[in-house]
Amino acid sequence: MFRGAIAIFWRDLLVLRRSLFSELLAVIAYPLTLYLAFGIGLRGYIADVDGVPYALFIAPGLISMTAVSAAFNDSAWSVWFHRRVQRTIEEYRVTPITVYDIVIGKIFSGFAQGTLKGLAVALVIFILTPFRFPPAHLLAYLLFIFLGSMVFSCVGTICGTMIDKPENIGRVEAVVIVPLIFMSGIFFPLSSYPKAAFAAISLLPTTAIFEGARQALLNGKLAPLSIAILLVTAVIAFAAATFTFNRKMSE
Amino acid sequence: MAFALEIDGLSKVYGTLRAVDAFSLCVAQGTIFGLLGPNGAGKTTLIRMLTTLLRPSAGSARIEGHDILSSARTVRSLIGVVPQDNNLDRYLTCRENLVLHARMYAMAPTEYNRRIDELLELIGLTGRQHDFPDTFSGGMQRRLVVARALVHAPRVLFLDEPTTGLDPQSRRAVWDYVQSLTPQMTIFLTTHYMDEADALCERIVIMDHGRALVDGTAAELKERLAHAHTYELEFRSDGERYEKILRGLPFVRNLQRTGNSFRLALAGEEFLKPLMDRIGGDDIRKICLKEPSLEDVFIELTGREVRE
Numbered sequence A: 001m002f003r004g005a006i007a008i009f010w011r012d013l014l015v016l017r018r019s020l021f022s023e024l025l026a027v028i029a030y031p032l033t034l035y036l037a038f039g040i041g042l043r044g045y046i047a048d049v050d051g052v053p054y055a056l057f058i059a060p061g062l063i064s065m066t067a068v069s070a071a072f073n074d075s076a077w078s079v080w081f082h083r084r085v086q087r088t089i090e091e092y093r094v095t096p097i098t099v100y101d102i103v104i105g106k107i108f109s110g111f112a113q114g115t116l117k118g119l120a121v122a123l124v125i126f127i128l129t130p131f132r133f134p135p136a137h138l139l140a141y142l143l144f145i146f147l148g149s150m151v152f153s154c155v156g157t158i159c160g161t162m163i164d165k166p167e168n169i170g171r172v173e174a175v176v177i178v179p180l181i182f183m184s185g186i187f188f189p190l191s192s193y194p195k196a197a198f199a200a201i202s203l204l205p206t207t208a209i210f211e212g213a214r215q216a217l218l219n220g221k222l223a224p225l226s227i228a229i230l231l232v233t234a235v236i237a238f239a240a241a242t243f244t245f246n247r248k249m250s251e
Numbered sequence B: 001m002a003f004a005l006e007i008d009g010l011s012k013v014y015g016t017l018r019a020v021d022a023f024s025l026c027v028a029q030g031t032i033f034g035l036l037g038p039n040g041a042g043k044t045t046l047i048r049m050l051t052t053l054l055r056p057s058a059g060s061a062r063i064e065g066h067d068i069l070s071s072a073r074t075v076r077s078l079i080g081v082v083p084q085d086n087n088l089d090r091y092l093t094c095r096e097n098l099v100l101h102a103r104m105y106a107m108a109p110t111e112y113n114r115r116i117d118e119l120l121e122l123i124g125l126t127g128r129q130h131d132f133p134d135t136f137s138g139g140m141q142r143r144l145v146v147a148r149a150l151v152h153a154p155r156v157l158f159l160d161e162p163t164t165g166l167d168p169q170s171r172r173a174v175w176d177y178v179q180s181l182t183p184q185m186t187i188f189l190t191t192h193y194m195d196e197a198d199a200l201c202e203r204i205v206i207m208d209h210g211r212a213l214v215d216g217t218a219a220e221l222k223e224r225l226a227h228a229h230t231y232e233l234e235f236r237s238d239g240e241r242y243e244k245i246l247r248g249l250p251f252v253r254n255l256q257r258t259g260n261s262f263r264l265a266l267a268g269e270e271f272l273k274p275l276m277d278r279i280g281g282d283d284i285r286k287i288c289l290k291e292p293s294l295e296d297v298f299i300e301l302t303g304r305e306v307r308e
């Protein structure tokens, strides 16, 4: 059972290990720049948010953002690359593993990469900045990173499965993923939204990830609504990803 | 006789194009079967259906008695596949490519490491096993793909143009190896090299437009063209003059000239004597009946024009 998924996961980790240093360096640069620009550069112009210093306010979101976008990117590009460029998916498909093995293996390696990269950013922000949180809150925070990476890895897998042209993956990212991330309370509190928008925004899974993760890290609170939204989204995304992949493969 | 492969009216339709059209075939266990056909004949499409990558539009097929649709997973555990285009993982080394394949078959490390060592030795890549496929020549990559299909010792091996791009030495090495695999393994191969099919395959089918045109041993297929009476004629000199004479003879067909050599077909065996009477014996260096080659059969059946 799942030996194919494990074999594919093993393959992805083997490949990741070879380029681990350069990958982490690349993935850390972006959130760190944002942190320095907004958290330090704009510090004097932005008041505290709900009593939390601005740099402290954005730090958890930057870490979560790195994790989920890494999960999305790795899954989307990996599935696309193996399907369209190397055609290694065909090699997998003539062995006695199932289509579910392939998609689950890919989802889990996207998820693992997201989590790993999120942790790397957390470590760097922790070392380089005065950002501090009570260590006891870490576990609750990790739960959000886990669920968030899982959701985005599934969404990435769906994109990598359905989209044939690489530029369209970039477009989906620019039009759907990035706005979803930026509008969900990384850089400003959700209370800035007009009342009507607030209700809709607060139901977004991305909001659940970022808002929930921040609450968890700063206050040690596990918001039940956020967890529920994320769990449901993760289950739906997982089912949708395996279904989409399975259907594409039997074309 | 037990069949490794039973194909029953298999079809694949793309819109209005019948890429494979009600194709039926049985291949005996332990034999080497060759499928020939011009570009676009439907060879790869047929192999993709048999290897469970593509869903047939109609028909059914069994491999070692297992249905390709209802027992796809069992079928996949019994087959090895060398696709037309190399699909190596270029982020894995040569050896890792083979190891990943073995892991998909749940082989134990002690088992697969020994097997992989053997195969690497065989394809002459032992010294390069820790290099990436991108640094290999086309022929080396091809050999690696063949080795990968053999890691799990399949019962039926599908080879879609296995020797395309190989040098003569490597081609012969692949032939020798493929031959050594029978009769434990059944081989289903496609090729555009007629000499390869002739040397290797115990049975050949030539297909075009998704359908089988002929079926038999290489000798049987050539026999079909034996009525063609093709001769080779070589003169010591005076090519120009003899061409005029030959062109004037009503029973000479398909005349081709290269210098003082001619290739021609006679309308019937009885015209050999009139031919000799007309050209006389003085200048003839050589005259011989030309055995039809498999290539002649192929061209005769599938026409001369290049496919789109």
Ligand SMILES: Nc1ncnc2c1ncn2[C@@H]1O[C@H](COP(=O)(O)OP(=O)(O)OP(=O)(O)O)[C@@H](O)[C@H]1O
Binding pocket: B014, B017, B019, B037, B038, B039, B040, B041, B042, B043, B044, B045, B046, B084
């Ligand atoms: N996905 C597809 N959609 C539409 N038509 C296709 C598709 N795949 C193959 N075909 C068509 O099916 C026909 C058979 O193609 P196939 O690849 O099986 O030929 P082949 O015999 O392997 O040729 P070659 O010797 O060039 O490899 C071709 O006319 C091709 O255009």
Ligand SMILES: [Mg+2]
Binding pocket: B043, B044, B045, B084, B160
């Ligand atoms: Mg082909």
